[in-house]
Amino acid sequence: xxxxxIISTLVQNKPGVLAHVAGMFAARAFNIDSLTVGRTEDPSxxxxxxxxxxxxxxxxQVRKQLAKIISVVKVQDFTGQDIVIRDLxxxxxxxxxxxxSEILALIEMFRGKVVDIGxxxxxxxxxxxxxKIEAFINSCRPYGVKNVVRTGTVAMARYGRKRAx
Amino acid sequence: xxxxxISTDPQSSEPIRKPGSQIILDxxxxxGVDTMFGYLGGVILPFFDKLYDxxxxxxxxxxxxxxxHMADAYARVTGKVGVMVATSGPGATNLTxxxxxxxxxxxxxxAMTGQVxxxxxxxxxxxxxxxxxxxRPVTKHNVIVKDPSEMGRIIREAxxxxxxxxxxxxxxxxxxxxxxxxxxxxxxxxxxxxGYASRTRGHSRQISTAAAAINESERPVLYVGGGxxxxxxxxxxxxxxxxxxxxxxxxxxxxxxxxxTRAESLxxxxxxxxxYANYAVQECDLxxxxxxxxxxxVTGKLKTFAPHAKIIHIDIDPASISKNVHVDIPVVxxxxxxxxxxxxxxxxxxxxxxxxxxxxxxxKYPLRYDTAATTxxxxxxxxxxxxxxxxxxxxxxxxxxxxxxxxxxxxxxxxRQFVSxxxxxxMGFGLPAAIGAQVALPGELVIDIDGDSSxxxxxxxxxxxxxxxxxxxxxxxNNGYMGMVRQWQELFYGKRYSCSxxxxxxxxxxxxxxxxxxxxxxxxxxxxAAIDKMLGENKPCVVDxxxxxxxxxxxxxxxxxxxxxxxxxxxxxxxA
Ligand SMILES: Cc1ncc(C[n+]2csc(CCOP(=O)(O)OP(=O)(O)O)c2C)c(N)n1
Ligand SMILES: [Mg+2]
Numbered sequence: 156x157x158x159x160x161i162i163s164t165l166v167q168n169k170p171g172v173l174a175h176v177a178g179m180f181a182a183r184a185f186n187i188d189s190l191t192v193g194r195t196e197d198p199s200x201x202x203x204x205x206x207x208x209x210x211x212x213x214x215x216q217v218r219k220q221l222a223k224i225i226s227v228v229k230v231q232d233f234t235g236q237d238i239v240i241r242d243l244x245x246x247x248x249x250x251x252x253x254x255x256s257e258i259l260a261l262i263e264m265f266r267g268k269v270v271d272i273g274x275x276x277x278x279x280x281x282x283x284x285x286x287k288i289e290a291f292i293n294s295c296r297p298y299g300v301k302n303v304v305r306t307g308t309v310a311m312a313r314y315g316r317k318r319a320x
Numbered sequence: 321x322x323x324x325x326i327s328t329d330p331q332s333s334e335p336i337r338k339p340g341s342q343i344i345l346d347x348x349x350x351x352g353v354d355t356m357f358g359y360l361g362g363v364i365l366p367f368f369d370k371l372y373d374x375x376x377x378x379x380x381x382x383x384x385x386x387x388x389h390m391a392d393a394y395a396r397v398t399g400k401v402g403v404m405v406a407t408s409g410p411g412a413t414n415l416t417x418x419x420x421x422x423x424x425x426x427x428x429x430x431a432m433t434g435q436v437x438x439x440x441x442x443x444x445x446x447x448x449x450x451x452x453x454x455x456r457p458v459t460k461h462n463v464i465v466k467d468p469s470e471m472g473r474i475i476r477e478a479x480x481x482x483x484x485x486x487x488x489x490x491x492x493x494x495x496x497x498x499x500x501x502x503x504x505x506x507x508x509x510x511x512x513x514x515g516y517a518s519r520t521r522g523h524s525r526q527i528s529t530a531a532a533a534i535n536e537s538e539r540p541v542l543y544v545g546g547g548x549x550x551x552x553x554x555x556x557x558x559x560x561x562x563x564x565x566x567x568x569x570x571x572x573x574x575x576x577x578x579x580x581t582r583a584e585s586l587x588x589x590x591x592x593x594x595x596y597a598n599y600a601v602q603e604c605d606l607x608x609x610x611x612x613x614x615x616x617x618v619t620g621k622l623k624t625f626a627p628h629a630k631i632i633h634i635d636i637d638p639a640s641i642s643k644n645v646h647v648d649i650p651v652v653x654x655x656x657x658x659x660x661x662x663x664x665x666x667x668x669x670x671x672x673x674x675x676x677x678x679x680x681x682x683x684k685y686p687l688r689y690d691t692a693a694t695t696x697x698x699x700x701x702x703x704x705x706x707x708x709x710x711x712x713x714x715x716x717x718x719x720x721x722x723x724x725x726x727x728x729x730x731x732x733x734x735x736r737q738f739v740s741x742x743x744x745x746x747m748g749f750g751l752p753a754a755i756g757a758q759v760a761l762p763g764e765l766v767i768d769i770d771g772d773s774s775x776x777x778x779x780x781x782x783x784x785x786x787x788x789x790x791x792x793x794x795x796x797x798n799n800g801y802m803g804m805v806r807q808w809q810e811l812f813y814g815k816r817y818s819c820s821x822x823x824x825x826x827x828x829x830x831x832x833x834x835x836x837x838x839x840x841x842x843x844x845x846x847x848x849a850a851i852d853k854m855l856g857e858n859k860p861c862v863v864d865x866x867x868x869x870x871x872x873x874x875x876x877x878x879x880x881x882x883x884x885x886x887x888x889x890x891x892x893x894x895x896a
Contacts, residue, residue, distance in 0.1 A: 171456070171463075228514045
């Protein structure tokens with residue numbers, strides 16, 4: 156069954172690693188939904204969180220092919236694990252004067268934060284799992300969404316049964 | 321010690337400094353490299369200057385592609401890492417075919433390329449190419465040197481990566497300033513490859529499960545790939561197959577892993593495999609895949625491949641397992657240790673019914689051709705080569721029909737005896753590969769059985785063979801066609817031979833122009849004598865056999881068909 160899988164990958168913080176990973180996905184015709192890279196607590200390592208769409212067999216191949224890349228240090232498939240998932244979005248929403256308070260209430264409801272105010276728009280920062288982010292975008296559409304920037308998904312396993320790392 | 325090396329008084333505390341190029345050379349020598357292949361150019365000159373005074377044996381090919389195939393075959397016949405060096409830009413791009421060939425067949429190569437000065441990178445400088453970018457998909461790993469003090473470690477890591485786990489080519493891109501920079505000589509830094517560790521011992525529970533399945537099986541087949549040769553596990557394979565009493569079929573790259581003159585050998589399987597091998601796979605109840613990867617040329621239509629079989633897959637590369645075919649019992653690890661472990665746990669079983677079924681297929685569908693023909697049949701040439709070399713030569717091929725006929729009609733009896741481009745199917749591989757093999761095997765007989773079109777792609781390397789007095793033998797099965805392509809056009813495109821014909825030069829004359837021996841054979845009755853004459857030459861020698869032009873390779877499993885749907889078997893029957 157095709158579904159989204161979150162794969163958390165620890166890689167060496169070296170030039171060319173991102174190209175290697177991205178190239179492997181392209182060469183093997185795997186589907187990336189999102190990919191984020193950032194430093195970790197260890198400056199020599201980066202963390203890539205990759206969301207892939209595919210059935211179990213495809214995702215198993217993705218995991219194995221990632222592990223095969225020499226600069227990839229560790230690969231974890233978070234499928235079925237108890238994890239915290241976050242996506243960060245900056246969104247610019249139109250604010251016609253008569254709707255302003257309505258929009259602010261909506262932002263409040265989604266626990267968003269207004270980070271910039273212009274004469275016709277507000278910029279809102281909002282974090283959460285993907286469905287929350289998407290629900291917020293949909294709720295804003297009637298007012299007018301000017302611009303959306305998203306980080307893509309990051310995830311970490313919860314402490315408890317199956318700890319990350 | 322060369323001029324550029326600044327040595328210091330051992331008493332003083334001044335560190336010893338050497339240029340990066342000297343570090344490269346010292347590290348290669350420390351790693352046991354005594355032979356290299358390569359081609360010069362501007363940004364690799366500092367390294368070549370150091371090479372001038374070194375004991376390393378250096379072979380200049382006539383094209384960098386040829387050099388990579390030489391390093392590749394050198395590695396295939398010795399099990400050591402093949403080393404190739406080239407300049408930036410066009411030198412580096414010329415390596416790609418050779419790297420891809422080695423990558424597909426898991427051959428350990430370390431290739432080093434010069435690169436423009438670090439500060440020019442990205443500026444479209446003269447002879448700049450994004451070498452690591454271009455070669456990333458065709459190497460196991462690649463790296464550009466950005467700090468000359470890392471040179472030694474990077475080279476050691478490259479050799480380690482190339483030769484361990486599932487081997488493969490590694491490329492090191494070395495900007496010219498890194499070769500010139502003075503580097504403090506320190507004691508060898510340890511390799512740092514976090515996360516790179518391949519499993520060598522198979523999981524013991526998986527091994528026991530596999531052994532139990534083998535002991536239970538009524539109709540097992542061992543399907544052996546090149547991994548067994550890479551793992552140097554042929555002896556373990558022999559003991560295992562003989563103790564458990566298993567029929568053995570091999571892939572193209574697996575040929576040589578099991579003595580084909582033995583009764584248990586089912587020879588090659590797949591698209592042009594022996595009918596008895598393909599039938600056995602389709603009827604077996606247990607398929608034991610060993611260092612093989614279920615390539616589409618082996619399996620035919622996946623859905624109906626080995627339909628009654630439980631599948632055991634033993635491989636060092638976890639990513640090969642369950643990639644194409646669902647595997648019931650995976651065992652990840654080194655074939656050598658796993659086979660010895662398995663051998664302890666398997667029982668000998670007669671399996672009389674199964675072996676007599678196989679014997680039936682063998683007698684009904686042997687590999688055959690028209691022996692009564694008056695034309696020169698390619699299979700006849702190969703059988704003669706086999707007879708006259710007592711089955712003992714190292715055989716190399718190009719790609720095409722001649723490659724398949726060689727795989728069918730030369731019976732290999734030892735690992736590393738057969739060298740061929742399997743995964744990539746690289747025409748032009750034959751001659752340079754034969755040269756690389758001959759460099760590794762001085763005094764031994766190395767024969768390239770080649771196609772006329774394949775040979776034409778890299779025949780400039782005859783000059784290399786002549787220059788270094790490498791007495792390679794080339795037997796061209798000259799059908800005046802890109803035969804394999806013509807066969808497909810005959811069978812699947814209504815005999816419309818679109819562009820599959822080339823006007824060949826007279827190869828014997830060409831050979832003589834290079835300073836090699838050239839022989840042309842036009843009559844069947846001259847075949848044996850020509851081979852004897854060739855074998856008596858201590859110079860490079862090219863024999864141009866003008867074979868039957870439209871001979872086909874049979875049997876054949878057409879693309880997308882099941883393994884047991886072989887064409888051409890009726891041709892055999894009519895000859896019975
Ligand atoms: C570099 C390269 N180009 C094209 C092909 C496609 N191809 C496969 S076999 C073949 C014909 C080979 O002809 P020849 O070397 O004469 O061998 P024959 O089949 O006639 O024995 C071709 C063109 C290839 N394998 N490699
Ligand atoms: Mg031909």
